[in-house]
Amino acid sequence: MTVDRLGNMGARDLHLFFLIDASDSMSYGGKAETLNNAIREAIPHIREVAKEAEGSIKVHALSFSTGARWIVNNVDINNFTWENVVTKGVTDMGRGFEMLSEKLTSDFQGERGYQPIMILLSDGLPTDKYEEGLNQLKKTYWGGKAIRIAIAIGSETDMDVLQDFIGDSFRGELKPLKAKNAAELKNYIRWASTTVSHASINPVRGMLPPPPTLDDSVDVENLDW
Amino acid sequence: MSDLLKPGDHVSSGDKKYRVLKEIGDGGQGNVYCVSEGEHLYALKWYNKSASTPEQYESIEMLIEKGAPSEEFIWPIELVEGASTDNFGYVMPLINTKRFTKLSYYFSGDVEVKRFETIIDAGIKMAHAFYALHINGLCYRDISFGNLFVDFETGDVMICDNDNVTFDNLTSLENNWGTNGFMAPEVVRGELPPSSQTDLFSLSVVLFRMLHKQHPLQGQREYDILISDYESDLALYGTNPIFIYDPIDATNRPVAGKKDIAEAYWPYYPTFIKERFIEAFTLGLHDPHARIRESIWIKDLSALKSQLYYCYNCGGQLFYDKSLLTEHMICPACKSKIKVLPPRLKIGDSVIMLNHDTILYANQIDSSKVMDYDTEVGKVEIHPKHPNVWGIRNLSDHVWRYVTKEGTVKEVNKDGVIPIIHNLEIQMGTQTGTLRLMSQIKS
CATH class of the missing domain: 3.30.200.20 (Phosphorylase Kinase; domain 1)
Incomplete structure (x- = not known):
């Protein structure tokens, strides 16, 4: 016998969306490999957060290059594994935003959840007109409510675009993070997927705890991937 | 670095x-x-x-x-x-994680708890630990499932993240933080800083949730929120909190088929514990001075433990309450009608169930010994040769007495046994009780 009885917990899930730049430039200097590793590295830590949450954490990921595609669809963090990103083509970031909006207005209609987290990872400039897609995304109920985080990989990224993606998310307090090297990227992805998850499950009025700082003096221009 | x-x-x-x-x-x-x-x-x-x-x-x-x-x-x-x-x-x-599990894992379904005694004992030990913290002039500030560890075999507890502990004299509102759903409403609203009084609110949330799984303030109103955020939590836990079993306001009841796990527990608990939770989440929700003290929880949880008995059909655990004893009473686990009650010991207003494996504790026999919840004073035993004859072994240092059929006073010293005879009056130290045999519930 156990003390368990039948009933519904009615717990909320936390949906975590990765929007990944898979353009050709990501294949240089080991950036894509670092990203693959950094996400894998974050998985056990996200699982720890999920263990403490009453619902589960569901992962979604899409990659954009020439066009965009879903690569992970609503996978429970406990079953989540990360396949290497295939890099090729240009940076159709706007198409990525559109695809996400389409999903949010169909699959997520009437769904309950914590504030979703959207993590944008990019190393360059959008090659399409991203504004339209981004506006569309922010107009959806789920997109508008999301905590949107942006991480620049290296120094070539257009920070204004990333700031635009973040917008007024989290009361406009967030700035894009610039990962100067592999260790920082790993750190930021882990922060975005765990500390921010905590903040979504346990919403606070104040600032998000900032990502931990690493002891290094690497020159932004002197990339070490 | x-x-x-x-x-x-x-x-x-x-x-x-x-x-x-x-x-x-x-x-x-x-x-x-x-x-x-x-x-x-x-x-x-x-x-x-x-x-x-x-x-x-x-x-x-x-x-x-x-x-x-x-x-x-x-x-x-x-x-x-x-x-x-x-x-x-x-x-x-370093916490021994082989023995102790974070309490939050109990709610994510990663832990199986076999007996209610474990949950109740863990609640008693938490209440006692925070009692000790508070009488030392300290407050914890962030009582929640992430900071509490339980040995789900023994009910022992461990409390971590103690760097949040401060003197119980905070005046600044600058550091008003905690874990949503556990913070007292006045802390959520940013009106008062955390204190021992707000700890007591958090403790009552922990105890309610351990016994019902569902959050005391999460019913219909929580279910109706699509995406929860700071503003929705502020209303739910701060500006307009309503107990899911508020006796007057029924707008926040569990949602049938969607968010209703509490319904599998609440109706089956004795009235006294339900009334205590109602007090905690109506008066205690709004008035920091009306919070339930730790010693009251220890008294009530010890009494709750003494009400446990078994369903003779499935072996599941039930709680005794005179008002629940009707012909319609069913076992929440197997849904069969409850027909048999075990032997009982009545002391004053309280009735203690005497199951084949019951252990009696000092504060269950003598209500003046509130904190003496883990001193074993008696134990039910079945006669090794006559399975129909049950008795209570005296594990206390007091002499127990009863009057035999012949009218002589019999003394039972430590390790001696008093037979469970219907209507037998027994003296256990300073307390007097009356025994009842197993009985059928009339239908």
Whole structure:
């Protein structure tokens, strides 16, 4: 016998969306490999957060290059594994935003959840007109409510675009993070997927705890991937 | 030195050097590592630069000086520093995670609890630990499932993250934080800082949730929120909190088929404990002075434990309550009608169930001994040759007495047994009780 009885917990899930730049430039200097590793590295830590949450954490990921595609669809963090990103083509970031909006207005209609987290990872400039897609995304109920985080990989990224993606998310307090090297990227992805998850499950009025700082003096221009 | 430590890094106090072995946890203020000093293993909390403030340093110093209020607290042992002055941390005992499980795992379904005694004992021990903390003039500030560890075999508890503990005299509202759903409404609204009174609110949430799984304020109104955020939590837990079983306001009941796990528990608990929770989440919700004290929880939970009996159909556990004893009463586990009650001992207004495996505790027999919840004073036993004959073995130092059929007074010393005879009046130290045999519920 156990003390368990039948009933519904009615717990909320936390949906975590990765929007990944898979353009050709990501294949240089080991950036894509670092990203693959950094996400894998974050998985056990996200699982720890999920263990403490009453619902589960569901992962979604899409990659954009020439066009965009879903690569992970609503996978429970406990079953989540990360396949290497295939890099090729240009940076159709706007198409990525559109695809996400389409999903949010169909699959997520009437769904309950914590504030979703959207993590944008990019190393360059959008090659399409991203504004339209981004506006569309922010107009959806789920997109508008999301905590949107942006991480620049290296120094070539257009920070204004990333700031635009973040917008007024989290009361406009967030700035894009610039990962100067592999260790920082790993750190930021882990922060975005765990500390921010905590903040979504346990919403606070104040600032998000900032990502931990690493002891290094690497020159932004002197990339070490 | 950086915010993150790597295996092989060292931190040190004045005379001891600790080697970092691995990371074992992370949080907003910093990470926790397993460290070694000689042959001994410890846990190290290492603050991020932004959390490595002089105030934090001083407050850990104060805690170390004061010492742990009881053995349940994973208390700081000493402060440590690294190579630079940017960061610091403190070492504490390493929790035995083979025995103790974070309470939150109970709610994510990762833990199976076999008996209600375990849940009730864990609640009693938590109440006692916070009682000890509070009488030492301290408050905890962030009682929640993430900080409480339970041994789900024995009901023993451990309380970690004690760097939140401060003197119970906070006046500033600057640091009004905690875990949503556990913070008292006045803290959520930002009107009063955390205190021992707000800890008592958090404790009542923990106890309700342990006994019902569902949150006391999460019913229809929580279910109706699509995406929860700061504003929705502020209303739910701060500006307009309503108990799911508020006797007057029925707008926040459990949602049938969607969010209703409490319905599998609440109707089956005795009235006295339900009334206590109603008090905690109606009066106690709005008035910090009307919170339920730890000693009251200990008394009530001990009484609750004494009401446990078994369903003779499935072996599931039930709670006795005279008002629940009707012909319609069913077992919540197997749904069969409850027809048989075990022998009972009536002392004053309370009725103690005497199951084949019941152990009697001092505070169940003598209500004046509230905190004496783990002293065993008696134990039900079945006669080895006559399975129909049950008795209570005296484990106390008091002499127990009863009058035999022949009219002689019989004394039962420690380790002696009083037979369970219908209507037998027994004296147990200063208390007098009456025994009842197993009985059928009339239909």
